[in-house]
Amino acid sequence: MTIRITREDSGSKGRFIAHVDGQAETGEMTWSRLSSSRIIVDHTGVPDSLRGLGxxxxxxxxxxDTARAEGFTILPLCPFLKAQAERHPDWSDVIETIGR
Structure with a gap:
């Protein structure tokens, strides 16, 4: 199984879309730009048909990876991304914590 991720960017908002081989539905992670060096990730959505596939x-x-490559930080307001970041302290170079 291959997951291919594409990006839609409309200036101040955007989303990453996960396409899974053989599946019609997609997952997504939406974001809003705070500045040229900061975004807020506010939602991760994965339909039931794709759950458990990673x-x-x-x-x-x-x-x-995109934040590292493009030099921005992420404020994770999305509960899923926030939980993932807590499991991955090695992401602290690009993940902000509330109050930081």
Whole structure:
């Protein structure tokens, strides 16, 4: 199984979309730009048909990798991304904590 992630960017808002081979439905992670160096991730959605396939985790890894490559930080307001970040302290270079 392959998960391919694409990006839609409309300036101040956007989303990463996870496409799973052989599946019609997609997962998504939505974000809003705070500045050129900060985004808020506010939602991760994975339909029931894709649950258990690692789609949410793939989206989380992708946004972290993108932040590192493009030089921005992430404020995780999405409960899923926040929980993933707590499990991955090695993401602290790009994941902000509330109050930081």
């Amino acid at each position: 789609v949410g985790a793939a989206l989380a890894r992708h946004v972290v």
